[in-house]
Amino acid sequence: xxxxxxxxxxxxxxxxxxxxxxxxxxxxxxxxxxxxxxxxxxxxxxxxxxxxxxxxxxxxxxxxxxxxxxxxxxxxxxxxxxxxxxxxxxxxxxxxxxxxxxxxxxxxxxxxxxxxxxxxxxxxxxxxxxxxxxxxxxxxxxxxxxxxxxxxxxxxxxxxxxx
Numbered sequence: 001x002x003x004x005x006x007x008x009x010x011x012x013x014x015x016x017x018x019x020x021x022x023x024x025x026x027x028x029x030x031x032x033x034x035x036x037x038x039x040x041x042x043x044x045x046x047x048x049x050x051x052x053x054x055x056x057x058x059x060x061x062x063x064x065x066x067x068x069x070x071x072x073x074x075x076x077x078x079x080x081x082x083x084x085x086x087x088x089x090x091x092x093x094x095x096x097x098x099x100x101x102x103x104x105x106x107x108x109x110x111x112x113x114x115x116x117x118x119x120x121x122x123x124x125x126x127x128x129x130x131x132x133x134x135x136x137x138x139x140x141x142x143x144x145x146x147x148x149x150x151x152x153x154x155x156x157x158x159x160x161x162x163x
Contacts, residue, residue: 003117004113004114004117014117015121017083018118018121018122019122021076022118022122024072024075024076024079028068028069028072031068032065032068032069035061035064035065035068036061039057039060039061039064043057043060044057084100
């Protein structure tokens with residue numbers, strides 16, 4: 001099975017996010033398909049078209065599909081910001097400052113690893129039942145837990161830089 005180098009809990013969180021993203025992607029693809037279907041049903045009623053009519057039909061379709069794809073790309077970016085916000089908020093409760101390496105987001109090798117992981121998780125017949133994947137969330141510790149962390153930092157603790 002493909003791995004992402006995460007512990008089981010975090011890997012399950014990634015799988016849940018991927019499930020969410022696949023669902024949203026499927027819905028958007030259906031929307032794009034319906035743009036083409038609507039065009040076929042509403043505009044392609046004649047048997048012959050002039051070059052200008054075909055150009056007009058294609059231009060209209062391009063506008064609709066462009067709008068749909070742009071809307072989804074914007075929504076995906078906003079969804080990712082909300083996900084990062086959740087992660088950073090959790091880290092801030094423990095007085096941690098997480099850093100990201102934006103350059104790794106376009107690393108072809110890493111992207112291929114994620115694609116391989118997704119393929120293994122969603123096409124394998126040996127994947128875990130959904131009931132095993134969705135585990136109850138642990139309640140956050142009281143603020144006193146953060147004080148313990150500050151008193152006893154991990155041995156490999158290295159403060160992160162502020163940008």
